[in-house]
Amino acid sequence: MSTLAIATAKEVFDLLHDDLRAIEREFGGDTVSSVAAITEISEYLREGGGKRIRPSLLLLSAKAQGYTGGGMIRLGAVVEMVHTATLVHDDIIDAADTRRGRPSANTTWGNAKCVLAGDWLYMQAFRVALEERSFRILDLLIGLTQQMVEGELLQMEKLGRCISEDEYNALIYRKTACLFEVSMRLGSVLAATGVDVQSNGHLHSDSASTPITSMEERMGEYGRSLGMAFQIVDDVLDLTASEEVLGKPVASDLREGKATLAVIHALENGTDAERAAIQTVLTDQDFHRVTHAEILAILGRHRSVDYAMNIAFQYADAARNALSVLPESDYKRALLWVPDFVVARDK
Template sequence: MSTLAIATAKEVFDLLHDDLRAIEREFGAYAVSSVAAITEISSYLREGGGKRLRPSLLLLSARAQNYSGHGMIRLGAVVEMVHTATLVHDDIIDAADTRRGRPSANTTWGNGKCVLAGDWLYMQAFRVALEERNFRILDLLIGLTQQMVEGELLQMEKLGFCIAESDYNTLIYRKTACLFEVSMRLGAVLAGIPKSHTNGHSSSATPSETEDHMGEYGRALGMAFQIVDDVLDLTASEEVLGKPVASDLREGKATLAVIHALEHGSEEDRQAIRTVLEDRDFHRVTHAQILGILKNHGSIEYAMNIALEYAETARNALSFLPDSDYKRALLWVPDFVVARDR
């Protein structure tokens, strides 16, 4: 290992380049069915790209613990299949027209085919994971899938309503952070810590403690990621987002900055926000008016500060790990998450 200080996305990508390419090939091979529609939809979704953040976390988790076996490639493809399945289902539920600047799959193939393609991807992910012959891996993936489905159902029940910050935290954990957490935990399971490291040091943590530390990193990082995502939904441009601005409000979702403004705003402010949540459009109250309310009460800053606190929690969770380029990359990722513009 070099002593390179991880400071840019390119350096992290270079560190994981070969592994991510292997995961991409594996994902492509697994996402083939005898039914043409499934293969076409899976291929379209895979080509949509994205940051591949979740498999990257699994790779960093495993490699930071001196694991280099094929299991991390296989499970990297598994978590990306699970993530892709959630995206196609989310687009159907939200009636989304675009995803990452392209038409969403359901606009091309229809809701029925896309629901079934998403289901197929879930089952294919479990089928591939089964090749590891490890009950802990299956337990993590089953629990993850249940959490995400429950999170989606809970969110549907809350649409159009003003919710408490505690409810918001529960929702974003189930819908986003739990997949980050499980990605990190899977890396720890594969590594089977404690082991000796190439630098001659070993972790004093037990396998269970190590998995928990890595899981805590993933959970906190995922919470930060979703909070920032929700802030960008309110503040970024459509060109940057690749989808309509303020989609959450248009869908009746109250996110952290909005919840803060509801708690600290005047009755007139609260009524304006409630109107948008209930109408699910900006006909009676404009997007600019909502942004003005959020800025007046420091609600955007409040949400970003919470994200920064989660980023710091993530970094602190790694204190037990011996130094390596992979640990330094993990320490860098929270900064990338909170500073990104899309």
């Protein structure tokens, strides 16, 4: 594959196949508890699949910087455990009935057990991360967990309200992009532990030497920008895709009183009547007085979905630009491809 550009999801999967399988095994082993409910809930969530984007990013970040050790398998499982814990808590907070086309865990085991299982997953993620004996790794994971909790609380405070684009950006950074950022940074931290002592703290590429701290910053910027693009597209799909494709009810965000980027754009550019219609849905948290089709018509008149997607494309470009410090490799080419996948996906 080294003579070809990375162009498909299959090529990226083939590149990471063995490592992703190892992460799945690690995840499965790490989530076995003496309490049956924890093991059952964790296994159910793991079997739910998902794109495994976050551990894939960690693998690509580490490998693109020359890392080959086992830490990336452990930390790949860690970021997936953290992500899974957030999904459990999100479904409880949102009173969700489905997740990826299946009943959400809380509909089977109940909210109380799922809250505790989510807490256990967070703590287990930290326990596994401790095996790396790195304060920097723990610092990143602690900051990540705090940011995500803050994001949930901020979102709850703003339900039913029109928020600004800046407030929206702060929310989606905490809820989504920070985990993408930390996944990339963790790859850099692992790679930095294997730097040749003769390099005086620099990673070497064909073109130039880049300080380790700068490399971590650039990888973090890639992850942040990619995560912002990912969540904006996710929010657009929530408004425009079908329930069959999404695997959950459409327009869930509006039903929960959440104003996402396309909606914010329409609120800022619409007529008084259009703003009132959108606010009615946000306040009512249903489509009884104003229909989903009417909201889509308002968004269409103001090209609000196009506006949101253009912002996502800008973030995708910023992610690609952050990779200029990396030496050429299949792993870099895969990272360059991922933003295209993120903005082109349909679910």
